[in-house]
Amino acid sequence: xxxxxxxxxxxxxxxxxxxxxxxxxxxxxxxxxxxxxxxxxxxxxxxxxxxxxxxxxxxxxxxxxxxxxxxxxxxxxxxxxxxxxxxxxxxxxxxxxxxxxxxxxxxxxxxxxxxxxxxxxxxxxxxxxxxxxxxxxxxxxxxxxxxxxxxxxxxxxxxxxxxxxxxxxxxxxxxxxxxxxxxxxxxxxxxxxxxxxxxxxxxxxxxxxxxxxxxxxxxxxxxxxxxxxxxxxxxxxxxxxxxxxxxxxxxxxxxxxxxxxxxxxxxxxxxxxxxxxxxxxxxxxxxxxxxxxxxxxxxxxxxxxxxxxxxxxxxxxxxxxxxxxxxxxxxxxxxxxxxxxxxxxxxxxxxxxxxxxxxxxxxxxxxx
Amino acid sequence: xxxxxxxxxxxxxxxxxxxxxxxxxxxxxxxxxxxxxxxxxxxxxxxxxxxxxxxxxxxxxxxxxxxxxxxxxxxxxxxxxxxxxxxxxxxxxxxxxxxxxxxxxxxxxxxxxxxxxxxxxxxxxxxxxxxxxxxxxxxxxxxxxxxxxxxxxxxxxxxxxxxxxxxxxxxxxxxxxxxxxxxxxxxxxxxxxxxxxxxxxxxxxxxxxxxxxxxxxxxxxxxxxxxxxxxxxxxxxxxxxxxxxxxxxxxxxxxxxxxxxxxxxxxxx
Ligand SMILES: C[S@@+](CC[C@H](N)C(=O)[O-])C[C@H]1O[C@@H](n2cnc3c(N)ncnc32)[C@H](O)[C@@H]1O
Numbered sequence: 001x002x003x004x005x006x007x008x009x010x011x012x013x014x015x016x017x018x019x020x021x022x023x024x025x026x027x028x029x030x031x032x033x034x035x036x037x038x039x040x041x042x043x044x045x046x047x048x049x050x051x052x053x054x055x056x057x058x059x060x061x062x063x064x065x066x067x068x069x070x071x072x073x074x075x076x077x078x079x080x081x082x083x084x085x086x087x088x089x090x091x092x093x094x095x096x097x098x099x100x101x102x103x104x105x106x107x108x109x110x111x112x113x114x115x116x117x118x119x120x121x122x123x124x125x126x127x128x129x130x131x132x133x134x135x136x137x138x139x140x141x142x143x144x145x146x147x148x149x150x151x152x153x154x155x156x157x158x159x160x161x162x163x164x165x166x167x168x169x170x171x172x173x174x175x176x177x178x179x180x181x182x183x184x185x186x187x188x189x190x191x192x193x194x195x196x197x198x199x200x201x202x203x204x205x206x207x208x209x210x211x212x213x214x215x216x217x218x219x220x221x222x223x224x225x226x227x228x229x230x231x232x233x234x235x236x237x238x239x240x241x242x243x244x245x246x247x248x249x250x251x252x253x254x255x256x257x258x259x260x261x262x263x264x265x266x267x268x269x270x271x272x273x274x275x276x277x278x279x280x281x282x283x284x285x286x287x288x289x290x291x292x293x294x295x296x297x298x299x300x301x302x303x304x305x306x307x308x309x310x311x312x313x314x315x316x317x318x319x320x321x322x323x324x325x326x327x328x329x330x331x332x333x334x335x336x337x338x339x340x341x342x343x344x345x346x347x348x349x350x351x352x353x354x355x356x357x358x359x360x361x362x363x364x365x366x367x368x
Numbered sequence: 369x370x371x372x373x374x375x376x377x378x379x380x381x382x383x384x385x386x387x388x389x390x391x392x393x394x395x396x397x398x399x400x401x402x403x404x405x406x407x408x409x410x411x412x413x414x415x416x417x418x419x420x421x422x423x424x425x426x427x428x429x430x431x432x433x434x435x436x437x438x439x440x441x442x443x444x445x446x447x448x449x450x451x452x453x454x455x456x457x458x459x460x461x462x463x464x465x466x467x468x469x470x471x472x473x474x475x476x477x478x479x480x481x482x483x484x485x486x487x488x489x490x491x492x493x494x495x496x497x498x499x500x501x502x503x504x505x506x507x508x509x510x511x512x513x514x515x516x517x518x519x520x521x522x523x524x525x526x527x528x529x530x531x532x533x534x535x536x537x538x539x540x541x542x543x544x545x546x547x548x549x550x551x552x553x554x555x556x557x558x559x560x561x562x563x564x565x566x567x568x569x570x571x572x573x574x575x576x577x578x579x580x581x582x583x584x585x586x587x588x589x590x591x592x593x594x595x596x597x598x599x600x601x602x603x604x605x606x607x608x609x610x611x612x613x614x615x616x617x618x619x620x621x622x623x624x625x626x627x628x629x630x631x632x633x634x635x636x637x
Contacts, residue, residue, distance in 0.1 A: 021572055033571035034612065040570040041619050121615050123622070352612045352619075 012255035016248035019257065020296075027298050028339070031349065035296070035358075038350035039249050046144025046356070047126050048170070049114040050137060050204050051177055055130070057138035058114065065124070066116035069144060069335040070109065070151065107327045108154055110178040115147045117335060120353050137203045142170040145336055145348040145359040149237065149292040150174040152328050152363055158182040159234040164222040164279050167193030169200035171239055176205055185233070187218045187225070194219045223274040226281030234287050238279035240272040242293040242300050245358055246350070269299050276308040280318060285366050288323065291345070292361040301360040302344045309364070323363040390424040390452070398428065399438045408442050411449045426456035430463070434477055448484035458490075465491045469498065470513035483520035497523050505534045511549050519554040533558045541565055542577035543590050551591035562624075563617050564593050567606055570616075 020039075025032045047066065049058055058068075116139070118124045129137040150171050155161060155178045166172050167188035175181065188194045198217060201210055209215070220228075222238075243265065248257050256265050272293070279289050291308075293300055305322075312318040325346045329338045336356055339347040345362030390412060395405035412424055431441045445451060454462075466476055466486070480487060486494075501507045501515060515522060522530060537543050537553060548554075553561070568574035568588070575583040588605050602608050 025572075033573065034608065036572050037567070037570035037608075037612070037616065041616065042623070121611065123615065123618055352615045 011252050012258040013249055013252050016243075016245075016255065016257040020245065020249065023298075024296055027296070028349070031339075034351055035349050038352050038355050039246055039358075041352060041355065042123070043143065043246060043350075044117065044123075044355045045126055045141045046147065047116045047129070047139035048142055048147060048174055048177070049116060049139050050129075050173070051112055051114070051179070052204065052206050052209075053132045053136045053138045054134060055132045055138050057129075058116070061116045061139075065122065066118055068114045069117050069332065070113060070115055070147070072334070073331045074334050107331060108156075109151055109331075110155060110180065112179055113147065113151060113174055113177045115144050115174075117144050120335075131203075134206070135203070136206065140170055140173050140200075140204060143294070143356055143359065145356040146170060146292075146294070147174050148328065148332065148336075148348065148359060149239065149290045149361040152323075152325055152361060153235050153237060153288065153290045155180050155235055160232065161185070161235045161237070162225075162233040162279070162282055163187065163237045163239070164225060164275060164282070165189075165239050165241065166217075166237075167197040169197040171237060172197065173200065173204050175237070176201075176209070181214070183214060183216075185216050185218070187220055187222055189219060189221050191219050223271070223278050225278040230281050231284045233283050236279040236283045236287065236289045237292070238276050238289060239292045240275050240300075240304075242268060242272065242295040243297060245295045245297075269304055272300055272304045273307055273311070276304060277311060277316075280308060280312050280320065280364065280366065281316060283366050285368055287366050289320075289364045289366070290361060291364070292359065294357075294359055296347065296349065296358045296360070301347065301362070302342065305344050305362045305364070317368065319367040320364045321367055323365050325361065325363060394425070400442065401438075404438065404442050408445055411446050412452050415449045415453060422453075423455055423459075424452040427452050427454060427459060430456065430459050434463070434480065436477065436481070440481060444481055444484045448488065450488050451484055454488060459487060461491055462487050462489070462494070465494060469494075469516065470509065471517070475517060479517055479520050486520045486523060489523050494523055497527065500527055500530075504531055505538075505545070507545050507549075511545060514549050515554055518552045522554050529558060530554070533561065537561065537590070540576055541574070541590070542581065542583075542587075547590050551589070551594050553590065553594070556594050559621075559624075561594065563620055564601060564606075566620060567608070567613060567616055568593065571606060571608065573606065 017040075020036070021032075024035065028035060046069070047057075047061060049061075049068075126139075126141055129139045129141070131137055153175070155175060157180045159181055160183045161175060161181050162185045163172050163175065164187055166186040167190060169186070172184070172186055175184065186197060188197060194217060201217075243256055248255055252258075255261075256268075276289070276291050279291070283289050291305055295301065309320050309322075312320055322344060329336075329346050335354060336348045337351040337354055339349045345360060347361070348357030348359040350357045390409065392402075392405050392409050395408060396402060400408060427445075428441065431444065436444065463476070466479070471479060498512055498516075501512045502509070507515065533553070534548075536558065537548060565574060569576075573585070574587050575585060577583050577587075592605060593601065596604070598610070598613070602610060602613055606613070
């Protein structure tokens with residue numbers, strides 16, 4: 001076997017890595033090598049427990065050494081937070097001061113969402129979930145960090161909720177675990193992925209809860225949502241398409257860094273911005289919007305949020321505040337590595353000790 | 369050395385029959401202390417086989433002729449009691465073959481003391497390894513002597529594994545023969561080499577050179593990757609924590625195991 005001969009010249013995975021080396025070494029500095037090796041090594045999963053399943057899955061997984069990261073938290077008090085409630089946002093849109101909410105010291109976390117993980121440094125894998133007698137699967141395997149945006153969205157009894165980019169449905173399954181949602185709209189522009197979303201729902205959620213009284217599934221272009229249904233939702237999840245960093249450095253198939261997708265990749269930040277703006281418009285005044293991605297990219301994360309805050313005010317007269325998520329990151333710092341000192345939002349960065357993420361999240365609240 | 373050989377020929381007790389049997393007495397007569405002799409006798413007797421120790425005396429003689437003193441001979445035989453089963457002509461042949469391969473006085477003694485097993489290996493096998501290193505890995509004669517001196521155990525290693533390790537370092541790491549010799553590559557197992565290299569590579573600190581031998585960043589020298597303890601490797605070269613490396617090694621072990629299984633199943637198809 002010859003090593004040199006087998007590699008194609010520029011596979012998308014190496015283009016992605018080159019791109020990340022150039023941008024993230026600047027963005028993350030000293031942290032980049034540790035993040036890089038974690039991205040390139042086997043990731044860890046979390047088992048999102050399906051409370052609708054009848055099997056004793058929790059006990060079973062606990063016996064294998066897993067723990068629910070949501071209850072197994074850091075109880076130590078949060079050291080004094082930055083008392084300033086208004087911080088200027090750096091970047092082009094410096095004219096908009098971003099108001100950071102200060103009233104969220106106490107986190108309300110749904111007691112029904114449970115996500116099991118193997119302890120730090122333990123590389124044991126989960127077995128695929130098995131169906132119970134009702135054909136419902138016991139758990140959904142996902143990046144444990146992707147449960148955080150769902151937790152932080154803080155669903156409360158009777159809430160009307162929109163998941164604008166919902167397929168294949170991991171976060172939707174997490175949201176439904178709260179058993180508190182009044183009505184849930186799930187949308188994804190891709191028809192084939194919407195089909196997968198439906199399959200997932202049927203494997204996890206009892207039929208009684210999947211009726212038109214509780215749920216609507218659509219395949220619209222999310223960027224147009226604001227034109228149809230404005231000022232409606234208590235909670236909106238905007239989990240946008242992004243460069244999916246982990247996938248991009250590991251799999252050549254369906255890779256956004258392949259040569260013929262350059263245009264699509266360049267348009268991502270604009271698409272993300274439009275989706276977030278649509279989500280903001282869809283929320284009701286007082287409602288909350290969670291923007292999330294699985295990339296480390298500043299341009300797809302903070303910059304998009306910054307511009308959305310700016311444009312929401314300019315074009316729609318909507319005033320937003322950024323909700324401080326530090327109580328959340330503090331609570332879960334035993335399980336995840338969070339990027340230090342982000343000026344907007346929070347980000348789980350991969351690390352071999354806890355190889356979850358990347359997950360970026362930023363929560364906004366509509367004041368008007 | 370002739371003196372000690374002569375000394376042995378005189379050893380015969382009571383009867384005039386030449387001694388072929390290795391007894392405690394014989395050993396003491398040769399100059400070993402009693403505890404040395406006991407230890408040695410016990411070690412040699414554990415070697416299995418009917419004629420196991422038939423050649424013990426000629427082996428001892430040959431070793432004394434090479435210039436070792438009793439305590440070196442003792443150490444050497446404790447390391448490799450099987451040496452006592454080698455017939456004298458073969459032993460002589462093997463020693464002179466090593467001389468032909470470039471082991472001059474001094475270095476010959478050192479390699480045998482360090483790895484006495486080398487004298488249990490047939491000349492044909494040794495020369496096959498030499499040929500392999502010359503033709504498959506393009507090492508020069510002098511480099512091959514260096515390899516045998518630094519890691520004589522290569523003689524008994526699986527050559528498929530040796531070739532894999534060579535190709536890995538040559539193609540994946542882009543390292544030439546000269547640097548391999550300088551860093552004593554063959555002393556390290558494939559897993560050690562691969563672990564450290566992959567760790568650096570995934571951290572972005574090592575690149576496979578392109579066809580022109582170029583990289584965008586400067587790779588650390590193979591010597592500074594291999595010939596340092598783990599702490600130094602982590603702090604000075606990889607700039608990583610011990611936790612990361614420990615977890616990484618477990619992940620890699622599983623990755624490689626699964627790759628091998630995959631190859632095996634492909635071959636079986
Ligand atoms: C990161 S994935 C969502 C993952 C999902 N929230 C989950 O947890 O399983 C992004 C999704 O956005 C969808 N998408 C892309 N463009 C869209 C658009 N214009 N409107 C709505 N959805 C879109 C993609 O089809 C993709 O399924």
